[in-house]
Amino acid sequence: MRACCPSWAALGGLGGRLAGYTGNFLGWRAAFLLGGIAALLAVLLSLRALPLAGPAPRTAGMTCAASPPLTLIIAGFFILFVSVGMFDLLPYRLGAAPFNLPPLLGDLVYLVFVPATFTGVVAGRAIDRFGRRAVILATAVADVSLMLVGLIPSLGALALAAAAAICGTVSLHVAHSGAAAAYGRATVGRYLAAYYVGGAMAAPLVAASYLRWGWPGVVLPLCGTVLVVAALAAARESVEL
Numbered sequence: 001m002r003a004c005c006p007s008w009a010a011l012g013g014l015g016g017r018l019a020g021y022t023g024n025f026l027g028w029r030a031a032f033l034l035g036g037i038a039a040l041l042a043v044l045l046s047l048r049a050l051p052l053a054g055p056a057p058r059t060a061g062m063t064c065a066a067s068p069p070l071t072l073i074i075a076g077f078f079i080l081f082v083s084v085g086m087f088d089l090l091p092y093r094l095g096a097a098p099f100n101l102p103p104l105l106g107d108l109v110y111l112v113f114v115p116a117t118f119t120g121v122v123a124g125r126a127i128d129r130f131g132r133r134a135v136i137l138a139t140a141v142a143d144v145s146l147m148l149v150g151l152i153p154s155l156g157a158l159a160l161a162a163a164a165a166i167c168g169t170v171s172l173h174v175a176h177s178g179a180a181a182a183y184g185r186a187t188v189g190r191y192l193a194a195y196y197v198g199g200a201m202a203a204p205l206v207a208a209s210y211l212r213w214g215w216p217g218v219v220l221p222l223c224g225t226v227l228v229v230a231a232l233a234a235a236r237e238s239v240e241l
Contacts, residue, residue, distance in 0.1 A: 068183040068190075071232040072176060076191040078225045079172045080199030082143075085206035085225075086165035089218045090158070092210065098153055112163040116170050123171040124178075132175045133233055139175075140230035143168030144223045151219055165222065172229055 026034075087110070093099070094106035126135045143164045150161025173195070180191035209217035 068180065068187040069236050071236050072179055072183075072187075073190050073194050075172075075176055075229045075232045076180075076194035077198035078229050079169055079176065080195050081202040081225050082222050083165045083169035084199045084202035085218060085222050086147075086162060088203045089206055089210050089215075090162060093158065093215050093218070099155065109159060109162050112159060113166055115163060116166040119167040119170040120174050123174040127175055127178065132179055133236075136172060136175050136233040137230055139168050139171040140226050143226045147219055147223050147226075151216060161219065168226060172226075175233075 090109060091103065091106050094101045094109065095103070099106075123135055123139070126138075146164030147161045149157045150164075151157075177188065177191065180188045206218055206221065209221055211217075
């Protein structure tokens, strides 16, 4: 189960781009209509698949879960920050020199969301075999290395950096959401709140950095953000991961 939500989130990001194309070719009314139908279908499928009953009441003798480490919640703040920061500014990079791509061609980079839909499954299996800390640290090394490649003025290099950003986000989210679930639903709620607040803050902060320092002002801060997540994971006790 832990791999499903992040994988579908990546697929949803790709679907968002497709909805934009629907608006270009069929008009905004058709785009809203199709988007509404898709959202309704998603809700109906969720109602059939998700357990909607509340948790069983606690009985005498049951103990509460241990308090979650603060580093787990803080890490959630930085994870979505990376992919939002990358994909909000990537169209500007592709539209600028030396690429000067029109939006329709530049948006093809969002095809990297396709492999990201499988990353959750791979990460989940790796966690079962090697543990969360190992997966988090390995993801961070691969993520930072490939995003740095994106500093090279090449379309292939940018595609690798974009794939690293979204796949890294999915992998880190699988590891951390699973860890949060071990502490109960309230902890999952706190983690997800931090996760989405961090993602919302990425757009204005990374945009300001891009205006000041250009594309390195996007890549380098995002690499630093991934390293913060890795450092927080390394600081936690192995029993918590």
